[in-house]
Amino acid sequence: MAMINFLILPILVPLITAVILIFLNKSVIAQRWVSGLSAFVTVILSALLVNKVKNDGIQTLNLSNWDAPFGITLVSDMLSALLVLTTSIVAFACIIYSFKGIGEAREKHHFYAALQFLIVGVNGAFTTGDIFNLFVFFEVMLMSSYALILLGGTNIQLRESIKYILVNVISSGLFVIAVGYLYSVVGTLNMAHIAERISEISGISQPGVISIIGIIFLIVFGLKGAIFPLYFWLPGSYYAPPAPVMAIFGALLTKVGVYSIIRTYSLFFYEDGGYVQQVIMILAILTIIAGIIGALAYWDVKKIIIYNIIVAVGVILFGVSTMNENALTGSIFYLIHDMIIKAALFLLVGLMATISGTNNLKQMGGLIKNYPGFSWTFFLAALALSGIPPLSGFVGKVLIVQGGFSSEYFIGAAIVLASSLFVLISIMKIFINGVWGEPKTYANEKSVPYKQLLIAPVILVILSICYGVGADFVYPYISQAAESLINTNIYIDAVLKE
Amino acid sequence: MEILMIFIAGILFMSATYLMLSRSVVRIILGTTVLSHGVHLLLLTMGGLKRGAPPLVGEEASAYTDPLPQALILTAIVIAFGVTALFLVLGYRSYKELGTDNMEKLRGNDGND
Numbered sequence: 001m002a003m004i005n006f007l008i009l010p011i012l013v014p015l016i017t018a019v020i021l022i023f024l025n026k027s028v029i030a031q032r033w034v035s036g037l038s039a040f041v042t043v044i045l046s047a048l049l050v051n052k053v054k055n056d057g058i059q060t061l062n063l064s065n066w067d068a069p070f071g072i073t074l075v076s077d078m079l080s081a082l083l084v085l086t087t088s089i090v091a092f093a094c095i096i097y098s099f100k101g102i103g104e105a106r107e108k109h110h111f112y113a114a115l116q117f118l119i120v121g122v123n124g125a126f127t128t129g130d131i132f133n134l135f136v137f138f139e140v141m142l143m144s145s146y147a148l149i150l151l152g153g154t155n156i157q158l159r160e161s162i163k164y165i166l167v168n169v170i171s172s173g174l175f176v177i178a179v180g181y182l183y184s185v186v187g188t189l190n191m192a193h194i195a196e197r198i199s200e201i202s203g204i205s206q207p208g209v210i211s212i213i214g215i216i217f218l219i220v221f222g223l224k225g226a227i228f229p230l231y232f233w234l235p236g237s238y239y240a241p242p243a244p245v246m247a248i249f250g251a252l253l254t255k256v257g258v259y260s261i262i263r264t265y266s267l268f269f270y271e272d273g274g275y276v277q278q279v280i281m282i283l284a285i286l287t288i289i290a291g292i293i294g295a296l297a298y299w300d301v302k303k304i305i306i307y308n309i310i311v312a313v314g315v316i317l318f319g320v321s322t323m324n325e326n327a328l329t330g331s332i333f334y335l336i337h338d339m340i341i342k343a344a345l346f347l348l349v350g351l352m353a354t355i356s357g358t359n360n361l362k363q364m365g366g367l368i369k370n371y372p373g374f375s376w377t378f379f380l381a382a383l384a385l386s387g388i389p390p391l392s393g394f395v396g397k398v399l400i401v402q403g404g405f406s407s408e409y410f411i412g413a414a415i416v417l418a419s420s421l422f423v424l425i426s427i428m429k430i431f432i433n434g435v436w437g438e439p440k441t442y443a444n445e446k447s448v449p450y451k452q453l454l455i456a457p458v459i460l461v462i463l464s465i466c467y468g469v470g471a472d473f474v475y476p477y478i479s480q481a482a483e484s485l486i487n488t489n490i491y492i493d494a495v496l497k498e
Numbered sequence: 499m500e501i502l503m504i505f506i507a508g509i510l511f512m513s514a515t516y517l518m519l520s521r522s523v524v525r526i527i528l529g530t531t532v533l534s535h536g537v538h539l540l541l542l543t544m545g546g547l548k549r550g551a552p553p554l555v556g557e558e559a560s561a562y563t564d565p566l567p568q569a570l571i572l573t574a575i576v577i578a579f580g581v582t583a584l585f586l587v588l589g590y591r592s593y594k595e596l597g598t599d600n601m602e603k604l605r606g607n608d609g610n611d
Binding site for chain 2: 153
């Protein structure tokens with residue numbers, strides 16, 4: 001019994017740290033130490049949790065000892081444990097980058113505390129097994145993201161946060177509505193129990209209402225996860241805050257939406273005759289195309305990477321929508337890869353913009369002469385992003401395409417395949433124009449703490465290389481995660497203990 | 499009774515949409531408040547409006563009210579309250595900094611760094 005409590009620790013440690021950090025706001029040095037150490041401890045704890053789930057199967061915790069369908073249950077299956085681990089690693093890297101990259105003014109105004117609260121929300125959303133509790137963790141995450149996007153109060157931040165908050169308030173309203181509809185149909189909030197009830201209902205009557213609820217959930221999570229018609233807010237909002245915040249947002253927030261789509265779809269809406277599945281697949285393909293158009297169109301380094309988030313979301317969702325074991329394994333592989341590499345790329349691009357004092361590619365050039373370390377790291381990250389073997393994007397994409405072809409979704413699989421090329425073009429545009437070419441002198445480049453800022457992205461890129469090269473070692477973990485999505489009875493039985 | 503509640507929720511959604519489509523930031527914030535009221539009302543109705551004893555151990559009754567929607571609404575109200583407070587402060591601050599509360603003038607991406 002004592003060991004089962006373990007799965008709440010990746011939520012609890014950042015929460016306690018955040019509270020401590022609020023009281024330390026005068027001393028920047030103390031804040032850095034506390035938040036760095038705590039993030040490191042969270043990484044260790046979540047790695048132990050992954051190991052625990054690997055050896056002993058799905059871990060559950062009934063809060064306050066209320067039995068499963070009645071109280072709030074926290075569930076750690078392999079998927080959520082892996083995502084918690086990745087979140088902790090990304091957060092750790094972003095915190096290290098922030099030591100030099102965020103500026104003392106922001107650090108004194110509770111930057112680290114807000115970041116820790118954000119980790120609470122993200123880890124909680126990955127871990128919870130209760131649909132309303134998922135909403136609450138979403139709100140924890142969103143509230144901290146409001147704080148992070150606003151912190152600093154520059155004009156662009158104020159302007160973009162109004163839109164960001166408005167979009168998220170509306171989507172939270174829809175979330176509560178969807179939960180209300182679902183509750184009126186199935187009369188329960190525990191996700192495993194909902195899945196059980198829905199399969200009972202589908203056996204008796206026509207499940208039209210379930211499809212409608214599925215679509216509302218898709219809109220809610222699609223707004224967070226930036227799928228095709230609902231990504232309109234993302235390029236503007238993510239552009240506003242400084243690089244470490246952008247890295248956290250780009251790597252984690254959209255992925256929480258994607259995770260929620262995967263979770264609810266595999267548990268609830270898989271048995272409705274394929275309606276929700278078709279919608280997700282079409283939207284996923286359109287998402288890839290829209291993302292590519294954006295990524296190719298801009299000459300702004302941050303915008304290019306931001307649109308690459310949208311491409312990745314499409315690729316992951318396409319793999320999920322085929323509901324084919326290969327493609328699903330590939331999607332999870334790609335999801336984790338994308339969290340790591342997007343964080344690395346945002347930090348690198350942030351560094352690039354700090355050195356050159358501009359976001360515009362046309363005013364950059366020749367960084368490889370004075371900053372070879374940065375340039376080669378960026379090159380490796382770019383290759384990993386577009387999925388060049390043996391780097392980490394490759395395995396996931398191969399599995400997704402393979403699964404897509406074997407389930408005979410030829411168009412979608414071909415588009416996923418082609419998207420890699422366009423991603424490569426968009427990212428090589430940064431490399432050719434920013435890194436190669438005539439070296440230029442920039443006004444403020446001497447004052448940039450270049451070496452310290454390079455540490456975090458280098459850690460992430462090395463990790464991503466290990467993740468790709470060591471795919472054989474990682475594969476059993478990923479396939480265990482995919483197994484509990486395909487065969488949902490494993491998940492349901494673990495929660496309800498029948 | 500449920501039908502009536504649904505209509506009230508619908509009217510609230512309608513007014514919220516109207517308010518949120520206007521240009522003034524303050525009206526938009528009011529729109530989000532009205533929206534959250536509509537959502538809470540809908541949530542309450544979705545649980546079914548039952549008459550009955552409080553759902554406590556020891557109460558002997560033939561029917562009990564469902565406590566879960568009320569618990570959910572309480573949580574949702576607290577969250578909506580927090581977000582509205584933040585949103586109002588943001589609206590005020592951006593009015594002072596940007597000198598306008600007109601969303602039309604907050605468009606575009608020029609001069610952003």
